Amino acid sequence: MIKKVVTAIAGLTLTAGLVGSVSVPAGAQAGAATGTATGDAVQVAAPKPPKGARAVVQVSPNPTAKRGQEVTITGHCGGGTGLKAVIAGIDRERPVLENVRIIRDDPKGFLAKGTLSSRIGNGVGPVFVDCGGEAGVTLLVTHV
Structure with missing residues (x-):
């Protein structure tokens, strides 16, 4: 399962480099870009x-403020079968979230809760979800 999540996250990272907007001078040809023109810029639709x-x-609240604080993990599975797992951090021996509980595994709107580890410090860590065929990631910022 971890290998599939890491592979999917690599794909997300590559996709993230493609997402954004492109500025095109007024009157310039935007080529195949589709979107809406506002003044002298063209907003390009993000690729799927x-x-x-x-x-x-x-993850909410994000950024978090206290060790031991409960956070809520929400989202949707983007075509996956339902929420199967939530993994926070990269090192299994020092997880960012502990006591992760899946409350609702609905693929159209899942809900999970977890507690911020008492061993974490200031920083940024990934929160991965496994949705049975689809994966997702966000970053959790901690200020302790």
Whole structure:
């Protein structure tokens, strides 16, 4: 499972480099870009993430402020079968979140809760979700 999540996250990272907007001078040809023109800029529609990396995840509150604070993990599975797992951090021996509980595994809107580890410090760590065929990631910022 971890290998599939890491592979999907690599795809998300590559896709993230493609997402954004492009500025085109007024009167310039935008080529095949589609979007809406506002003044002298063209907003380019974000490409759809690759298959296997279409789940969407949010963590609230983010940034977190206290060790031991409970956080809520929400999102949707982007075509996956339902929330199977939440993995926070990269090192299994020092997880960012502990006591992660899946409350609702609905692929159209999942809900999980977890507690910020008492061993974490200031920093940024990934929160991955496995949605049965689709994966997603977000970053959790900690200020302790």
